[in-house]
Amino acid sequence: MPWDTARTRERLLDAGSRQFAATGFAGTSVADIGRDSGVNKERLYAYFGSKRKFFDQVLAHRLDGLLDDLEVPGTGPEAVGAWAGLLWDRYVADPDVARLLAWEGLELDGPAAAAHRTSACADVTRRLQDALPTADEKAARHLLLSVITLVTGAWTLAGLTALVTPDDDRDDRRAATVRHAVVLARAVQAP
Amino acid sequence: MPWDTARTRERLLDAGSRQFAATGFAGTSVADIGRDSGVNKERLYAYFGSKRKFFDQVLAHRLDGLLDDLEVPGTGPEAVGAWAGLLWDRYVADPDVARLLAWEGLELDGPAAAAHRTSACADVTRRLQDALPTADEKAARHLLLSVITLVTGAWTLAGLTALVTPDDDRDDRRAATVRHAVVLARAVQAP
DNA sequence: CCATATCCCAACCGATCGGTTGGAGTCTAG
């Protein structure tokens, strides 16, 4: 049987995603990744060069394309709320990605894989503008940033949620976030 | 001259705040704190027991009371926006505290110093309700959580801001955040 | 004035860190 080097790479990236999401760059040791992946850690250096370069690859691999196939379902402010719900559900299905986003903001100077992601954000901005025809581009950008911040923050500032709304469960919080996204969208549409 | 043990403690806490804010719990070594504070690291163990207990003390010391003396300046949705601006300005004056909040969410299971902070959040909720008389308590909580998330997220999800609104400076972002807080408050006031 | 409690600090400890190496096993081009 031939070697499945692509699969070995994939296993390293998957384990890296899990470990970095859980404990961040500084909190994760290369040995942890080797253990989680079942791959000898020397392979990580052969494939990726260093722990730091590997981290960048993991971030790019998971964060690049995060918003690409997230369509705005319909038009009007409610569609923006539904879009926020879709992003929320993406975090439900894969909580690592929200945490990776947060680690990126804290541990890195700038965003990883910036080129493609900038254009992806511009795409989403355009889709929001299509859904809210009366909105100008700058307002749509601000709306997008606030919605992403609300959804992502709900997943990463977990301590805050526990302090402010200790009785709410995750579905309550999802509903409130979607509602707030709708409100923001409505304000952008009719200023 | 007598020893100024209170000052030594303070110097350790200050250095811990700086270092933990910059690189997090896992990313900061006890030697770093000793170097930054000018205090021998053995003192940290004498005063605080362990790196972990020291971290909890730093978080409690800086995060407890964060919202205590933040009054809602006036009434109506605009006052809520102004309150968001005050919180923003607090982060401007002391950016460490926003980052500590984010590290807390990522590296800890639950919030530090929960007891007092929960009641502090309840206090702020009450103040928001006073400013928005028609709002019910649950809606006010959700409003508070979203506003704090928006302001804090703008400081900690820095990569996102750079991707979505690359041309905006910090004042633009402050203005947009305040505006969005007003919009959310208006929706809570008149549902 | 002395016992003693506390403070301070350099040196030290075993464990673990990121990263490397040497060599055995596995495939492929000619």
Add this chain to the structure above:
DNA sequence: CTAGACTCCAACCGATCGGTTGGGATATGG
């Protein structure tokens, strides 16, 4: 068939980690 490239892994490297210790300096109660 074989030379050479690639994959894999245990063992290893110096540096740094969190945490400790022993001893000298400083203050205080009797």
